[in-house]
Amino acid sequence: MNKTLTKVALRYRAVCLDINREEINNNSEVTVPVMAFVARLKENGFCVSEELLHALNAVSADTLAEITECINDVMGVDLNWAPLVKGWSMPTGESCADHLQTWIANIFGGVEAGFKGTTLQCGHFIPDGTFPLERYNGCPFCGTPFHTADFVYKGQGSKLKELRLFTDSDMRKVFDSLLSSATPLDATQKDSLEHLLKQYAFPADVNITMKETAMLVIKTLVSQDKAEEASVLLKTPTDILRYLWYEKTGFVQIIEPKTLVAHARKMYYHMLGPLDRGADAAKGMKQKLKLKYDRKACLRVALWMNSLPMTAKQAAENMNPKRGMWVRMIRALRMGEYSRRKGMEHLAEILDVFYKQDYSTWQGRVDKACSENDAATTLSLLKERPGFFARSLFATMLRFGSNKVLAAFDEIADKLPARLLLSLGNAAEIYFDPNAVRVARPITGVTHRIKANKLLALYDEDSLKTMVSDVNVIYRDSMERRFAAQKTDTKSIFIDPMLYNIPISVGDRATTIQDASCALMGTRFPVEGDSVRLFLQWGRGLHAQYLDMDLSCRIAYPNNKIVECAYFNLDCVGAKHSGDIRSIPEMVGTAEYIELSLPEIEAAGAKYVTFTCNAYSCGSLSPNLVVGWMDSAFPMKISEATGVAYDPSCVQHMVRISEGNLSKGLVFGVLDVAKREIIWLEMPFTSQTVHGADCKSIEALLGKLESKLSIGELLDMKVMAQKLSVAESAEEADEVYTYEWAFNPAEVTKLLYL
Template identity: 80%
Template sequence: MNNTLTTVALRYHALYLDIRHEDINLNSEATAPVMALVARLKENGFCLSEELLHALNNVSADTLAEITKCINNVMGVNLNWAPLVKKWNVPTGENRVDHLLTLFTNLLGGKKAGFKGTTLRCGHFIPEGTFPLERYNGCPFCGTPFRTANFVYKGQGSKLKELRLFTNKDMQNVFASLLASPTPLDATQKDSLEKLLTEFALPEDVQVAMKETAMLVVKTLISHDKAMEAAALLKTPTDILRYLWYEKTGLVQIVEPKTLVAHARRMYYHVFGPLDMGADAAVDMKLKLKLKYNRKACLRVALWMNSLPMTASQAAENMNPKRGMWVRMIRALRMGEYSRKKGMEHLAEIIDVFYNQSYSTWQGRVDKARIENDADKTLDLLKERPGLFARSLFATMLRFGSKRVLAAFDEIADKLPARLLLSLGNAAESYFDFNATRLARPITGGAVSIEPNKLLALYNETERQKMASEVMDIYKESMVRRFAAKKTEAKTIYIDPALYKIPVGVGDRATTIQDTSCALMGTRFKVEGDAVRLFLQWGKGLHAQPLDMDLSCRITFDNYTTAECAFYNLSCVGAKHSGDIRSIPEMVGTAEYIELSMPDLLAAKAKYVMFTCNAYSCGTLSPNLVVGWMDSAYPMQLSEETGVAYDPSCVQHMVRLSESNLSKGLVFGVLDVEKREIVWLEMPFTSQTIRGADSMSAETLLSKLEAKLTIGELLDWKAMAQNLKPAATAQEADEAYTYEWALNPADVARLLNQEG
């Protein structure tokens, strides 16, 4: 049994079995071990397709046991889900006065000073009349848990997620599709590809479309001593620099050293001065980023550079945007020394041209033409590089007028990747709105507001709206042409009405891993019951230590007032918190919950609720931290003895933080109270508490998601281009696109790129 492949298959709503579809007897009766597995899966919120049910009869009981163990591990069944407070849906009544009295009595000596109370195993003295100790699983003053729980509730969920069969052929297809993906992989897909690279050999005819994906492949090839085969994927100096920086930092994007140093300083800042470690963290990051390579690595990079299929001037121009980093790399990799060796003449020429700066850059020529207001020359240069033309399209329209710029752009529109074309259409409306707030999401976390282009003031509102409309027309016409060129034998199509509310996930690169409930950002989940239960679990696999992660929510009411439910305010209208844990127990982690009452929120005229988690401890959010929410049409239990409130079968959406996470806080969902819908989104922020999560930025992101092209609209274009007639149900259609289909981002990406 291969648990790696089972883990990957589960992300595609499937179970991996090492059998063939043809070997399945669809008339077989389920064996006793299979029925036992079905019961265990139901407890975790899963059911099986008919084919998978029969296929399980072909595998051993040991394999079934391994599948159960793997799913329990993914769902966190064996972790500690006990919060700080027992039966936390009933407030303990603790307040700031209790904390202040406890602080002063401990400073004065506690029991030794004659105070009455209890000394806990953490050493803190709790005076009588403050915290009701019988209600706690740990110390209410320092948040250290003393008690863990070895159980969770199971089977309370009102909806089951169907799993289908994945064979070796299906897994190979996933592997090939990830390698060939023309869109950047999100964190889930990247993690899946890394796992599959350890299981399967690279296809001989592999075509890696994305530079970031190529870095993972290059790393695999080098680990198998195939450095020169890797050279085929490194076609420019920037590709080489990207790999070197990925090898150094684990980031597939090139982030400047000064940015990483500043980020470390910001992540280790603490509101309490004596605990502020920002300056030390910056120094540590500088030391970490120091370059040092052995002779083998130096020779490998020198050979890569020497074999580049570019002229020296082209290579030097490519290196110019990251000139400072290249100067450091050339020195650390001893390229000057290797360039003097026989056979390294091309490397020597590149270094000579680069250092003497005897080259001109394309961007410099474009900037010069813009300054001289030479529209024809500017547009001719931009057409040479369609991708860069797309990225500067809006600003160029404002400078030279939309008519001539869009006419030039239309000539090269079909050469652009669909993802980039759709990004333009999605961004057009907000870009040309002088009053709209635009957001940038740097890889280091947070959301930055961008000021509108000052040239927008030259145009009136009607002209700006026309520009946005013209951009949308361009990308719609191009997408229709692409769909029309794709031949299909289908005559009918079914489009689930729910797909008209899910935006196409372009430009929203998710940085969290979805192990079970894959969904595109902006997906809306219906609330079926009267309660939504948020959960946060962290510390899996770590030794006992102080590590403070916080779960919080902010409620906004109709009159624009707000209320926060967090560690400093454990209960408010419509929300109750399970208590603030600031230390983790040994290896099994710990948990916090917030329960939202839909009837109470509706009665209080709440508008929406924003869900967040953040690291109060210095540093970023803990790796492998899991956060999400539960919902069920049936009441969900809560243990009076331990406070455990987790049930994997009730989990509606759950994400896990990857090892490469750089954010300190995360907005992971917004509940629209009146519509009874939860919108999944991912908005990092850089604050120790929820008060650093800007509600305006969250609203802007929601507006941006609502303004995006939806999957339903994209399918309408496909139907129009291919003359497909709508069908009333999925069963009646030749091509069926359901809500469940849209929960798999890889399937949506294939549609976007006309692969399905």
């Protein structure tokens, strides 16, 4: 059994078995080991399809045990899930006065000063009459845990998630779909692809369209001493720079050094001056980003540059936007030296043109035409680069007028990737609304609000609505033309109604890893019971140390009233917190919970509840931190002895923080109280506490997700363009699109291969 393939398959709600589908005996009797295995799956909240059930009969009991161990590892059942407070559903009644009294007692020496109380193993003295120590698993003053738990609850969940059968051919299809994805991969997909690249050879017939995906492949090929094969994927100097920077920083996007240095300073800032390590972090980042390459790496890059299929002027123009970074790279890679070698004449010519700046840039020509208000020249230049035209379409419409610009854009619309057209349709309504709040998520993980374009003030409301309508007409017409041009033998199609609630993932990439299942951002999860339990687990595999992560929620009421349940407010109407842990035990991690009572929240008139987690410690969120929520139609237990409240069978959705995380805080869900739905979203922010989660930015992101075209709506375009009939069930259809199909976002993006 291959554990890597098992973990990747689980993300698609499947179990990978090394068997052939044709050899499965669908009439076989279920064996005792398989029955025991299915029982263990049920405890973790899973069940199996009929096909998988019979397939399991063909594998050994040892393989079943290994799969069980793998699933237990993914669901974290062997970790410590004990919070600070035992039986925390009943508040301890601790207050700020208790903390103040304890602080004073410790300042003056505790017992030696005549105070009565208890000295704990962390060294803190707890005066009598303050914290009820019998209710705690650790120190209530410093948040250090003393006791851990070696169990979790199992099997309380009311809804099981069905697992399907994956064979080796299915995993290869996933591999191919990730490689050929028409949209940028999110963190889960990148992680899956990195694992699969170690398992399978790179297929020669796959067309990689995304530059970021190509970087992952190039890294694998270089590690296998196949740099010459990798050169096929490097078509511009920017591609080479992207790979070099990915190799250096681990990020597939090009983040400039000054941005990384400033971000490090911000991540290690602390509101308490003596704990602020921002300056040291910035110095450390500068040191980390220093460039140093051996001769083998220098020759490899020189050969890549020399074999570029571009003229020297084209290459130099491509290098110009990152000129400062290129100057450093050229020096560190000794390109000047290698350019003097025989056979490196093209490299020498590129460097000569680059340093003499004997070239003009396309962007410079566009900027000049815009400044001179020359619409004809501007539009002519923009049509040369359809992708840039799409990204600047709205601003150009406001500057030169809608009719003229859209007429020019329509000429090149069919040359654009479908994902860019979809992003235009999704963004038009918000962009042309002067009162709407737009949000941007740069690659450093911090969400920013963007001011409305000042040129909007030149147009009245009707004109702006016309612009929105015109953009929608162009992108919908183009999409229907693309679908109509596809050859298909399909006559009927089945579309799962759930797909109308899932937006197409274009422009909002998740930076967290989803190990238990994959869902697109904006997916809505219905709440089955009367309670939702948030959980946070961190510290897995780390030695005991101070590492303070916080779980919080923000309850929004009418008239802009906000109530927060967090470490500083453990008990409020409809929400209870399990206590603030600030240090982690050895290797097994620790946990915090928040229990939300929907009847109480509804009765209080709340509109929605925002789920957040933060790194109070210096630095970003801890890698491998797991956060999510549980829900069940049945009551979920809380241990009176240890406070453990985790049950993998009740987990509705959870995500894991990746190693490359750059954010200090994360909004990971919003509960719509009236609809009793939880919207999974991901909005990073930079703050030590929940106060940094900007309400207007959250609302703007929700609005952006709601305005996005859903998968179901995109399939409706396909139905109209290809004149298909819609079947009532999957069995009646030639082409089937189910909710399970949407678990593979890379598969969903095949709709955009147009």
